[in-house]
Amino acid sequence: EVQLVESGGGLVQPGRSLRLSCTASGFTFGDYAMSWFRQAPGKGLEWVGFIRSKAYGGTTEYAASVKGRFTISRDDSKSIAYLQMNSLKTEDTAVYYCTRDLGTVGPDWFDPWGQGTLVTVSS
Amino acid sequence: SYELTQPPSVSVSPGQTARITCSGDALPKQYAYWYQQKPGQAPVLVIYKDSERPSGIPERFSGSSSGTTVTLTISGVQAEDEADYYCQSADSSGTYWVVFGGGTKLTVL
Numbered sequence: 548e549v550q551l552v553e554s555g556g557g558l559v560q561p562g563r564s565l566r567l568s569c570t571a572s573g574f575t576f577g578d579y580a581m582s583w584f585r586q587a588p589g590k591g592l593e594w595v596g597f598i599r600s601k602a603y604g605g606t607t608e609y610a611a612s613v614k615g616r617f618t619i620s621r622d623d624s625k626s627i628a629y630l631q632m633n634s635l636k637t638e639d640t641a642v643y644y645c646t647r648d649l650g651t652v653g654p655d656w657f658d659p660w661g662q663g664t665l666v667t668v669s670s
Numbered sequence: 671s672y673e674l675t676q677p678p679s680v681s682v683s684p685g686q687t688a689r690i691t692c693s694g695d696a697l698p699k700q701y702a703y704w705y706q707q708k709p710g711q712a713p714v715l716v717i718y719k720d721s722e723r724p725s726g727i728p729e730r731f732s733g734s735s736s737g738t739t740v741t742l743t744i745s746g747v748q749a750e751d752e753a754d755y756y757c758q759s760a761d762s763s764g765t766y767w768v769v770f771g772g773g774t775k776l777t778v779l
Contacts, residue, residue: 582768592705592713592756594768608767644712654767656703656758658715658724 549573549659551645556664559635567630569645569661577601577623580648582657583630585641585666595643597654598628608653613639635668642666672696672761676771683779688744690774692757695738699762702740704733707773708753716755717742744776752778 555567569581580603583595596609598619607619618631628645642665646657674694682688692702702720705713715724717733720740730745740759744751757771 591773592707592758592770594770597767610767649718655760656701656715656718657705657713658718660712660714662712 549647551647551659551661553643553645553661553664556643556666558667558669560670561635561637561668563635564631564633565635565666566632567643567645567664567666569628569630571626571628571647574647576621576626580650580654581619581621581628582646582648582654583619583628584644584646584657584660585639586644586663587638587641590641593641594654595630597648597650599651603651632666635666637668640666640668672765672769674757674759674769674771676755676757676774678772679775679777681777681779682747684749685746688747688751688776690742690744690755690757690776691739692741692759692771693739694759694769694771696762697735697738697740697759700759702733702735703758704742705756705758706751706753707756713756747776747778749778752776 550572552570559565582597596619598607616634620629642663644663645661649656704717706716707713716731720735721733732743754773756773
């Protein structure tokens with residue numbers, strides 16, 4: 548069974564950092580791109596960023612709202628994708644989801660999704 | 671910015687057909703995808719590339735495309751189909767990688 552499990556969420560003060568992890572199983576992690584999304588309380592889905600597979604350079608793309616503050620990386624040997632979040636703002640409060648991305652050159656479509664991890668940015 | 675427009679809500683009785691639309695200028699050139707999200711749960715892909723159904727998704731879910739509008743159709747709606755549904759696509763210029771509609775709340779009366 549293809550499965551994604553996020554971890555690392557919690558309460559953090561504005562301006563601080565947090566790193567989320569996404570542990571994958573049930574598929575060859577290194578063959579796929581990965582994307583992160585978030586969903587603020589009561590709001591819709593927002594794409595955060597994307598990391599290509601090593602076959603496509605392992606490079607990243609980000610939404611304008613997080614570019615320069617968030618960094619996505621991957622460890623194919625451990626089947627883990629990371630979302631490093633720096634300079635957090637109260638508006639970053641959301642449930643964060645990782646997904647397997649069926650795109651290659653760029654983010655495309657997403658299946659499956661992890662269960663999500665809640666990040667609350669508050670003083 | 672590029673936007674996908676969905677109706678905020680759709681209501682149907684059990685056994686009826688629900689149709690949820692999504693409009694966007696780039697949809698004639700870009701595939702659309704549909705996700706179902708039940709309260710407190712992660713989204714689930716129900717339709718990909720306009721009209722393809724992933725394995726494990728009931729046959730009552732179907733998708734279609736016509737011009738600048740794509741439609742998710744749920745035939746013979748069941749109580750368990752009550753959820754938020756989001757369409758997703760991209761703009762045709764490559765500026766906006768991933769765009770979601772605002773979501774449609776499907777209520778089964």
